[in-house]
Amino acid sequence: MKQLIETIVKPLVDHPGDVQVDKDEQHHRVTYKLSVNPEDMGKVIGKQGRVAKAIRTIVYSAAGSHHGKKIYLDIID
Template identity: 55%
Template structure:
């Protein structure tokens, strides 16, 4: 799952070297913490959150049987 998120986000941002995804399992939930360069934060979130919603939709569809949470960290 980590590789999928990294691949999608690196294609969106201007500084792909700063993209980091951390996986943390808490019970039955897989938390993905996404960190990007501050200048690229707007590109990842998108207008009214549309881009991040699309990323979340793809991630949720890739693992329908697992509970996943995607957070963008400052």
């Protein structure tokens, strides 16, 4: 899942080397924390959050039923 997020985000940003995805796994949830260069934040979020929503939709769809755990994607600023 981490690789999927990086594959989606890196082509969108000007500083692909700064893209970082961390995984925080708890009992009933897995949270992926995406951080990018501050200059690229607008590109990842998009107008009215449309790009961020599209990224989340793809990630949630790809996750399916991840062993009964709920998947979340947080964009860290």
